[in-house]
Amino acid sequence: MKIGEIIRKYRKEKNLTQEEMANRLGVTAPAVNKWENGNSMPDIALITPICRLLEISPDTLFSFHEELTAEEISLFILELNEKLKTEPYAHVFSWAKKKLEEYPNCEQLLYQTALVLDAWRKTHDIPDAETYDTYICTCYTRALESRERLFK
Secondary structure (H helix, E strand, C coil): CCHHHHHHHHHHHCCCCHHHHHHHHCCCHHHHHHHHCCCCCCCHHHHHHHHHHHCCCHHHHCCCCCCCCHHHHHHHHHHHHHHHHHCCHHHHHHHHHHHHHHCCCCHHHHHHHHHHHHHHHHHCCCCCHHHHHHHHHHHHHHHHCCCCCCCC
16 A cells, blocks of 8 residues: 555544644645645655554554565455456556565565466467566566475
8 A cells, every 4th residue: 555545544544634634744735635645745754743643653654564464465466367357468567566576575476476477478469478578587586596485
């Protein structure tokens, strides 16, 4: 989840309007609206006050997880598969690649994503399918060299 989405979620859970939140933080309501819509980010000096107001940790605000849970990985893989059914492969490939960059040490996510992308590429008529070979093979290599138990 992005910072703006997290701010919106927890602001609503606290039953605060954007205006109320803005007044408590000493900013404008349009500023809060811009954060929530992803058009801008809060100033770094506001991170602690936002966390205190929403009663969340900075880890929660920044969606920091050391590792994804098996359930989170499964949900991502399901979403990946659904996107592949309805969106161009190149677009979904880029989206998945960004997700892997967010969790560079999650070999289970890496392996399962590479498997789905590779299988989809080989079983569907994907334009320029060979252009994805290097990246997918790199993913497989990283997964095979992993210390994490991938095959449970």
